[in-house]
Amino acid sequence: MEKIVFLDRATLAPQIRLRAPRFEHELVEHEKTAADEVTERLTDATIAITNKVPLTQEVLYRLPNLKLIAVAATGTDCIDKAACQRRGIAVSNIRGYALNTVPEHTFALMLALRRNLVAYRNDVLAGVWQKSGQFCFFDHPIHDLGGARLGIIGEGVLGQRVAEIGKAFGMLPMFAAHKGKQDMGPLYTPWPEVLATSDVISIHSPLTLETRNMLAMPEFRAMKRKPLIINTARGGLVDEGALVRALDEGLISGAGFDVADGEPPHPDSPLMRIAGRPNVILTPHVAWASDEAQQALADQLMGNIENFVDGKPTNLVQSAY
Template sequence: MEKIVFLDRATLAPQIRLSRPLFEHEFIEYDHTSADQVAARLAGASIAITNKVPLTAEVLAQLPALKFVAVAATGTDCIDKAACERHGIRVSNIRGYAVNTVPEHTFALMLALRRNLIAYRDDVLNGEWQKSGQFCFFNHPIHDLGGMTLGIIGEGVLGQRVAEIAKAFGMRVLFAAHKGREGLGPLYTPWEEMLATSDVITIHSPLTPQTRGMLSTTEFRAMKRKPLIINTARGGLVDEDALVRALDEGLISGIGFDVLSSEPPDDDNPLMKIAKRPNVIVTPHVAWASDEAQQSLADQLMDNIHRFVCAEPVNLVV
């Protein structure tokens, strides 16, 4: 009998259904699991499910029964994959489920910032419209997306879908060549050129040692068109202190972030200190989380487990 333990069920909305496997099993769910609870809760488990709870080399060494880790997300940076490989533990992730929800959230942030929706909403709530004496007023600049240049960092499924939507808005799309690499072909725009010519830059890259902090002071100073920066990928991809300085210095015009370097953020997180500014939008890592996308994720998650037990594993990263 397989023992399946879901360490952080509360990372999926309560209305999302988890189909039970057809094979004999015990299924245990925890809403949340702290780092010091992981080893005890996975003791004797053959299958672990985690979204964001880290599985470290130290913990994995204490779990001889563990055979499979089903990550309830696309990103697997919370798993020590080298340790899994040493212990013969297979790891799967979720793919393709967010092809609508993340790009739509990306454009929601983009549109809100380009059209100053937050500032105008605040004006209405504060009575500015009522005081204006006319049918409209122009307290804040409003800009179209059409005709703007969009720099996309990350050319995977999400980056490609963002490009499709951008073209429908009439935007010029640039896929950035990987930072520090050349020779990627004519479909890519050199990194420095993308930074210098984009009106909006949106990030859709995984977090790896190579991509951590890919946007920092040097990059912000190279952004000649003072772009919006949109990040619905991972918080660690951007140096947050440098980001705030760039905003203060006018090197960029606004930021829409769904992800931060630590989640939930501490009160002293640089972006939390400026979150009330009208050209700053911070959302709580929900770009992926439409009900439709979450159900698709849950269905794929349970299918990954079923196929592993049936010796037909899919979506393996280790």
């Protein structure tokens, strides 16, 4: 019998169904798990489910029965995969479930900021419309998406979908060549050109040692058209202190972020300090979380576990051998 332990069930909405796998098992669900609770809760587990609870080398070496870590997300940066390889623990993740929800959230942020919806809503609530004395007023600039140059950092399925939607709006998408790389082929626009010519830059990259702080002051200073910066990927891809400085210096026109470097962010973190500005929208890492996408994730999660137990593993990012 397999013992399955879900360390952070609260990372899925309560209305999302987690179906029982088709084999003899015991399933234990914990809403949340602190770092000092992980080892105890996984002591007898053969399969661990985690969304964001880290599984470190120190923990993994104390879990002799663990065979599979089923990550309830696409990103696996919370797992020490090298330690898993040494221990013979497989790691699977979720793929393709966010094809609609993340791009739609990306464009919700983009539209709201390009059209200054937050600023105009605040003005309406403050009575500015009545004071204007006419049917409309023009206190904040409004820009179309049509004709705007859309720089996309990350050419995976989400970046590709953002490009498709951008084309439907009449935007001109460009996939940025990887920072520091040359001659990557016809799909890519050189990194410096994307920085210099984009009206909107949307990030869809994984967080790695190479991509951490990929946008910092040198990059912001190279942005000639004062673009919007949209990040629905991972906190840490953008230097948050530099982002605040870029906004203060007028190097960029706004920021729409669904992620932070440290979640939840500290109340005095750079993003929280600017969250109330009308040209900034900060949402709590929910771009992925439409009900439809969460249910697809939950179904795929249990499918990965069933396939592993059946000896036909799917979505492995780290095999057991």
